[in-house]
Amino acid sequence: MTVGAGPRLARGEHGLxxxxxxxxxxxxxxxxxRRRALAVYAFLALAYxxxxxxxxxxxxxxxxxxxxxxxxxxxxxNWKNPCGAPDVCTALGNSLKIGVISTTVATVxxxxxxxxxxxxxxxxxxxxxxxxxxxxxTPEVVLGASLLTLFLNFRVPLGMGTIIVAHVMFCISFVVxxxxxxxxxxxxxLEQAAMDLYATEVQTFRRVTLPLVAPGIAAAALLSxxxxxxxFIITFFNSGNVNTFPKFVYxxxxxxxxxxxYVIGVAMFYxxxxxxxxxxxxxxxRERALH
Amino acid sequence: MAGAxxxxxxxxxxxxxxxxxxxxxxxxxxxxxxxxxxxxxxxLLGPSxxxxxxxxxxxxxxxxxxxxxxxxxxxxITSAKPYRRPVNTVFQNYALxxxxxxxxxxxxxxxxxxxxRVREQVMAALDLVEMTHLxxxxxxxxxxxxxxxxxxxxxxxxxxxxxxxDEPLGALDLKLRRQMQxxxxxxxxxxxxxxVHVTHDQEEAMTMADTxxxxxxGRIEQFGPPTxxxxxxxxxxxxxxxxxxxxxxxxxxxxGGSHLIPVDCNGQTVLxxxxxxxxxxxxxxxxxxxxxxxxLPAGMNPPTGHNRxxxxxxxxxxxxxxSTQYLVAxxxxxxxxxxxxxxxxxxxxxxxxxxxLGWEPEHTFGLEGETGTxxxxxxxxxxxxx
Ligand SMILES: Nc1ncnc2c1ncn2[C@@H]1O[C@H](COP(=O)(O)OP(=O)(O)OP(=O)(O)O)[C@@H](O)[C@H]1O
Ligand SMILES: [Mg+2]
Numbered sequence: 001m002t003v004g005a006g007p008r009l010a011r012g013e014h015g016l017x018x019x020x021x022x023x024x025x026x027x028x029x030x031x032x033x034r035r036r037a038l039a040v041y042a043f044l045a046l047a048y049x050x051x052x053x054x055x056x057x058x059x060x061x062x063x064x065x066x067x068x069x070x071x072x073x074x075x076x077x078n079w080k081n082p083c084g085a086p087d088v089c090t091a092l093g094n095s096l097k098i099g100v101i102s103t104t105v106a107t108v109x110x111x112x113x114x115x116x117x118x119x120x121x122x123x124x125x126x127x128x129x130x131x132x133x134x135x136x137x138t139p140e141v142v143l144g145a146s147l148l149t150l151f152l153n154f155r156v157p158l159g160m161g162t163i164i165v166a167h168v169m170f171c172i173s174f175v176v177x178x179x180x181x182x183x184x185x186x187x188x189x190l191e192q193a194a195m196d197l198y199a200t201e202v203q204t205f206r207r208v209t210l211p212l213v214a215p216g217i218a219a220a221a222l223l224s225x226x227x228x229x230x231x232f233i234i235t236f237f238n239s240g241n242v243n244t245f246p247k248f249v250y251x252x253x254x255x256x257x258x259x260x261x262y263v264i265g266v267a268m269f270y271x272x273x274x275x276x277x278x279x280x281x282x283x284x285x286r287e288r289a290l291h
Numbered sequence: 292m293a294g295a296x297x298x299x300x301x302x303x304x305x306x307x308x309x310x311x312x313x314x315x316x317x318x319x320x321x322x323x324x325x326x327x328x329x330x331x332x333x334x335l336l337g338p339s340x341x342x343x344x345x346x347x348x349x350x351x352x353x354x355x356x357x358x359x360x361x362x363x364x365x366x367x368i369t370s371a372k373p374y375r376r377p378v379n380t381v382f383q384n385y386a387l388x389x390x391x392x393x394x395x396x397x398x399x400x401x402x403x404x405x406x407x408r409v410r411e412q413v414m415a416a417l418d419l420v421e422m423t424h425l426x427x428x429x430x431x432x433x434x435x436x437x438x439x440x441x442x443x444x445x446x447x448x449x450x451x452x453x454x455x456x457d458e459p460l461g462a463l464d465l466k467l468r469r470q471m472q473x474x475x476x477x478x479x480x481x482x483x484x485x486x487v488h489v490t491h492d493q494e495e496a497m498t499m500a501d502t503x504x505x506x507x508x509g510r511i512e513q514f515g516p517p518t519x520x521x522x523x524x525x526x527x528x529x530x531x532x533x534x535x536x537x538x539x540x541x542x543x544x545x546x547g548g549s550h551l552i553p554v555d556c557n558g559q560t561v562l563x564x565x566x567x568x569x570x571x572x573x574x575x576x577x578x579x580x581x582x583x584x585x586x587l588p589a590g591m592n593p594p595t596g597h598n599r600x601x602x603x604x605x606x607x608x609x610x611x612x613x614s615t616q617y618l619v620a621x622x623x624x625x626x627x628x629x630x631x632x633x634x635x636x637x638x639x640x641x642x643x644x645x646x647x648l649g650w651e652p653e654h655t656f657g658l659e660g661e662t663g664t665x666x667x668x669x670x671x672x673x674x675x676x677x
Contacts, residue, residue, distance in 0.1 A: 189386035192353050195373040196380045197400035197449070207399075211390045 053269060060262035067256025078259040082267070085258035091248035092264055095229055098160065098244065102167035103224040109168070110175025111217055117176070118183040135173045143170065144237035151238060158240030166238045167231065171224040178223065182216025303364030304329050305350070305453050305485060310359035312345050319345045321509035323359070327453075327487060327502070332479050334496035335489045337506035338532070343489040344383065346506070347455045350487065351380045363452055374403070379446035383457040385438045387430035393417070393441055394426040400449040416448035419478060435462045439471065447482065456488045460495065472499055493533050497521070505529045521580075523656050525569050530578050530658065537584065537627045539577045539600075540660060551652055557623040561598040561655065568657035576660035582630040583654040586617060586646050593649025600648040603627070605640055615639050619646060 062068055063075035083089035116122070117129060135143065144166070151162050190212065194204040232246040239247060249261050305327040312320040320342040327333045335343050348354035350361060352373035360369045368376050379400070387396050397413045406412070417423045420440035430438055439459055446454055456475075460468045476499050479486045490496050496503045497517040504514035505528070513525045524530035527538060541556035551562040554575050561577055568575065585593060586605075593599050606626060607618040610633075617629040617640065627648065631640075640646065 187384075187386065189382050189384060190388060192373070193380070193382060193386040193388070194399070196351055196353070196378075197445070198374045198403040199399070200372075200374055203403060207403075208388060208390075 053266075056262055056269075057266050060259060060266045062259050062262075064259045068259040068262060069256060078263045082260050082263045085260040087243060087248060088258060088260045088264065091243040091245045094160070094242060095245040098163050098167060099225050099228040102164050102171055102228045103221055105164070106168045106171035106175050106224050107217060107221045110172045110220065111179050111213075113172070114176045114179035114183060118180050132173050132176050135170045136177075140170075140231075140233040144234035147234065148237040158238055159242050162238045162240070163235055163242060163244070166234050167228045170231075170234065171227055174223050174227065175217075175220040178220035179213065179216045182213050186212055305487070306362040307346075307350070308360045308362065310346070310349060310361065311357045312342070312349060312354060313357045318509050320349070320356075323506075323509075323511050325504060325511060325514065327485055329364075329485055330483050331501045332476065332486045332488065332499060334500035334503045335487060335506060336491065336493060336496040336503055336532070338491055341506045342509040343491075343506055344457055347380070347457050347487065347489055350453070351378055351455055352376050353380075377452040378455060379449050379451040379453075380455040381439075381442045381446050381457065381459045383459075383461065385430075385442040385459075387438055387441055387445070389430055391429075392426070393422065393428050393430070393433070396430065396441060397445045397448050399445065404449075412448055416444040419447065419481075420444045420474075436467045436471065439463065443475075443478075447478070447484070450482070451484060453485045453487060456486060458489055458491070460490070460492075468495075475499065497533070503533075505532060507532075523567050524578070524658070527576060527658055527660060530656075535581050535628055536578050537581060538658065538660070539621075539625065539627070541575050541577045543573045543575055552657070554657070556600070557621075559600055561600070562652040563655045563657045564653060567655065570657060570659035572659060574660065576658040578656045578658055579650050579654055581616070581628040582614075582632075584627070584629045584648050584650045586619070586629050586631055586640055587649055588640075589645035589647055591647060593647070596652070597649045598652055598655060600627075603646045603648055605642050605644045605646055608639055608642055610639065619648065 059068055059071070060078055061074050061076070062071055063073040063077070064070075065072070078084070113128075113132070117125060117132075147162075147166050147169075148158075151158060156162060186209070190208055191204050194208040195201075199207060230246065232250060235244055236247060236250075243251075245261075245264070249257060252258065252261070305325075307323055307325040310320055310323040311318070323342075323346060335346065337343050345354060349356050352368070352371060352375075356369060360367060362368065363377070368378075388399065391399070394413055394417075397416055398409050401409045401412060414423060414426075417426060420443055422437065422440050422444065425433065425437065430441065433441065439462070442459065443456075459475075460471050463471060472495060475486075475488075488496070488499060497520075500517060502514060503517050503520055505512045505520065507528050513520060513529045520529060521533055524533065524536070527536075530536035530538060539556045539561075541554040541561070544553050544555045544560065546553050550565050552565050552568055552575075553560050554563055554577050556577055563575070563577060579598075587593060589601070589603075600621065602622040603619040605617055606620040609616045612633070614630045614632050617631065619627045619629060621627055629648065633639075
């Protein structure tokens with residue numbers, strides 16, 4: 001604050017000499033504008049970002065009946081009974097199940113691939129490094145369509161299984177990239193120090209490598225979960241008649257989305273926000289305690 | 292795991308035998324043979340990139356030797372896994388575990404070997420380095436000097452047979468460095484473990500170590516007690532890396548006393564003890580340390596029996612407090628260095644004055660070297676570049 005005041009004042013004085021008449025007023029107006037500019041800009045940007053969420057929040061309390069488009073009055077019914085609309089909770093359950101399973105599989109496989117790529121030299125390593133990026137770079141529509149062709153050709157019945165296979169496929173790339181970056185930033189001297197301190201290869205991995213890479217793995221898992229939960233396009237191609245939450249919302253958009261879907265969306269958003277806040281507060285406390 | 296450790300054997304000296312390490316075509320460590328006596332403080336000294344860390348890593352088991360062997364007493368540890376060697380390392384950058392606090396860092400080795408009374412031993416080790424009050428801090432919350440002590444405690448707590456220290460004081464400022472040098476030396480005497488201390492600071496090596504090995508380009512140039520290395524260097528590299536040396540090219544001539552070799556240096560004859568002459572060739576580099584040389588006004592002679600070089604002219608004099616450093620230009624185009632103690636006898640010799648240099652033959656050493664080339668130039672350049 002004090003640092004910023006210096007140059008600002010200096011520039012103001014400069015303008016004062018040039019302007020000549022009623023300098024005091026003009027300077028303070030200019031100053032006030034400059035000072036507010038960032039705040040105004042930040043407010044507008046945040047408003048832009050959060051308007052849909054605010055809208056979502058408000059309309060989750062709408063006493064809507066079938067279609068949740070026009071405000072018809074406040075009610076807590078939607079929140080009391082989020083599974084009230086037909087199929088909404090089945091879809092949600094499916095999405096969560098798919099999310100958890102494909103995240104687990106993708107995280108385990110992706111972490112193993114990341115270690116292999118980061119630590120070992122083998123034939124085809126460079127090729128693997130490149131190929132890992134392909135699912136990220138390919139348009140989702142193309143991925144979804146080609147996967148569908150593949151499943152149809154091999155006569156794999158579409159359903160939960162095919163969705164999970166598809167999700168693991170695109171999540172794995174993100175996991176590999178995130179975990180590999182974390183491994184690359186690891187100081188090799190740490191593992192050597194562990195071996196020097198009587199830790200066998202397995203103990204070194206468990207006590208030093210894994211804990212140090214863990215934040216990367218956790219971040220990758222969270223990313224996978226949200227990618228999987230969010231995915232509509234690829235899922236739409238390969239789901240057969242299994243409903244997921246995004247698919248449910250999309251399909252019911254034609255007839256009018258039930259307010260219960262809003263409730264679930266809003267609840268997820270605030271849950272995520274809460275987790276972030278709690279983590280932040282805990283981190284702050286821990287740092288405080290040390291000083 | 293504890294049973295698998297190779298430490299239950301009778302211990303003894305650490306012996307490196309014809310150790311070689313190649314990285315591709317590059318030879319990082321070239322035929323190194325060394326014996327580090329049990330319980331001694333051994334310093335490995337050399338310029339950057341000469342292979343010190345590589346040597347240490349082979350002793351620790353973090354690098355596999357291309358050839359040669361490493362013994363600890365009668366035990367061959369050449370290809371033993373690092374976690375099976377009774378050897379611990381203080382790494383060049385400490386390598387403390389960032390996810391563990393100070394206590395757990397120090398306890399790491401004990402826990403891996405399932406040793407009992409962890410708490411007591413960790414606290415004793417922390418006490419030794421005066422860090423008990425910070426036991427619950429994370430490494431990131433410590434200063435460089437504190438991290439260094441934790442790294443030391445983490446290694447020492449295991450009571451290894453050999454402790455390897457890779458430039459552990461490199462990151463510290465001069466004052467803390469001196470303090471830690473004394474502390475390290477005290478701890479070494481207290482615990483009686485063999486210390487192998489890597490450094491490129493010759494002063495540090497000489498003040499701390501019982502034995503110093505000077506390494507250059509993967510080879511050991513010379514090793515022995517600091518006084519011996521300083522007084523009788525065997526190569527131009529050692530002569531210039533350990534302090535400064537005046538090296539005057541000369542040629543052996545006949546005559547001389549019982550144990551003194553006369554050498555002709557550009558027309559002037561100086562004497563050199565034969566047991567301090569490292570070459571049997573005719574061409575000899577005559578060496579003398581700058582503080583051993585006396586500066587006399589031209590025309591005056593040093594006491595009889597002393598070596599003498601006439602025809603010098605003071606080219607530069609820099610006053611450093613305790614001593615004055617003179618650069619004396621000799622008739623054959625070489626600048627020799629003289630350190631004169633400021634003991635208050637007369638004023639400093641003015642620049643431009645004609646002088647004679649004198650010193651005792653016992654302080655002279657003879658090295659192998661080509662006549663005519665500026666002696667030890669290459670070595671001096673390397674030494675500066677560190
Ligand atoms: N893994 C490696 N691959 C190839 N060359 C290496 C490797 N490790 C070390 N070297 C080379 O071996 C030589 C010796 O390295 P080393 O780390 O032992 O030097 P050092 O004496 O410890 O130097 P410093 O004082 O700078 O730490 C250097 O020239 C270095 O480039
Ligand atoms: Mg080194």
